[in-house]
Amino acid sequence: MTPVFLSESESAALIDDELALTAAREAFLATATGSTFPVVIGHSSVPHNRFTLKSGSAGDLVGVKVGSFWPGNTDLPRHSSTIVLLDPATGRLRAVVEAAAANAYRTAAADALAVETLARNDSRTLTVIGTGHQALHEVRAVSRVRPIERVLVVGRRAGAAREFAAEVIARTGLAAEPVDAQAGVSAADVLVTATTAREPLFDATWVRPGTHVSAMGADGPGKQELPVALYERASLFCDLPGQSSTIGEFQHTSTVPVALGAVLAGTAAGRTSDEDVTVFDSSGFALQDLTLAAALLRRSTGDTQ
């Protein structure tokens, strides 16, 4: 069987939020039975140019995502992604999918799935902390699964927050405005953090009862977006408990979070009242990449989803 190659331009043309959300649901449900293996964080000869290997298997999927972060990129995005699928019958190469653009959809889809599963149905105010490339994907994906009416934007630099709010208005038609952290957090029904922070971005007391929080940024030792005081009054969820507790947000607590996949499968409880504060930590796992690549390959050959 000849391996299939999907180039960056092909996968970028095929990806959309719906495909990404379907693939995310498949991946999170597969966490109960699939396998993921230790994450490797490596670098090129220039040590600040880093790559990450995330590998796993579930059903007929087996492979690895090579994620890269080249902070000095100017013409190209700093993050890239290459997904390698092996043929489950032979171990030979089955497909290579370049997925730099698709990767942002994949990450935002995990957030959307968490919001769809855990946030109050009447969530109308979305606050996003972070004004980078990923943040816009988060706004778009989350607003597809809840009746979001306005977006509050919190950024370290006022200019960036203003520009980002303008971009949200232009791209989504939603109302959007820059606010300070306390105003944004205290007004949020859904609060999304999408930063590379290494210390808490807000005060736990600002979070209202009933809020859902998705922490998208922490994916390595030392990273942190949320105040640990929040954990005392919140229900904690994540993608992979073992990983979230080592390289994700929950490295900063001894509380063991619940796997979102278990909530989706009905084997664990999610939100239990409109007063609950729910927190979801996304550290990212290989099965998301494998199901994404498989969905892109199906769409590229005209298979219906």
Add this chain to the structure above:
Amino acid sequence: MTPVFLSESESAALIDDELALTAAREAFLATATGSTFPVVIGHSSVPHNRFTLKSGSAGDLVGVKVGSFWPGNTDLPRHSSTIVLLDPATGRLRAVVEAAAANAYRTAAADALAVETLARNDSRTLTVIGTGHQALHEVRAVSRVRPIERVLVVGRRAGAAREFAAEVIARTGLAAEPVDAQAGVSAADVLVTATTAREPLFDATWVRPGTHVSAMGADGPGKQELPVALYERASLFCDLPGQSSTIGEFQHTSTVPVALGAVLAGTAAGRTSDEDVTVFDSSGFALQDLTLAAALLRRSTGDTQ
């Protein structure tokens, strides 16, 4: 820059012992300055179908080799290999090289490099323990770097050893015969083990002074081909000391082996007399795969080596 894809049939047509040896020398010299990252051993949904991720960087090379071992393969080899190179300037995908056939040359080239560096110049008798696919590559590669006149073959099954000896004669023109382990080990100038053994294959007392031993098989916890008693009278060398002492042959001793790359670079001593017993352990490392892929890519575009 569009990624380059070299298929299995293309790389199999391009590979030869000379290219593999040149790439191996480059890789071993690069161990002094390059980086290798933790090895991942994963599996498909069928747990005995395993894959290994070996990643690293050196100079303008950065990437990962996905090795797979599907023991139930009948029409295809059980081992496959896919090498992924990233663009050092951007982190984007640079090339994918399928290298199942080439991988056997790459592994044998490490052995040939060790023999060229450590074995006596007048080595004429090569004994190989193991009659699998890899063993024939070892015979061919080693006989290119020393004046080998006869090959002694040791196998668990007499029929397999006879067939293998006949194949050596047919493929290399060298004299070859099946022998028992004691006869083979005690007559060897160069002794190569290429098995999946989990306990010693011979008695340390059988090894003559002046012998060079290359242990090619151990690449995981619990694997072992050599008797530990041999280490007391031998000089120990390997590809990567840290790796050899955890998943290679030297997991069974506390003696720290010398990196072959340091001998090649002239910063460590190799053989010091014709009476030395030298032992080289190959556990395999990513830089071998990265230099191999780069050399195959250069040859595919007609670049001179």
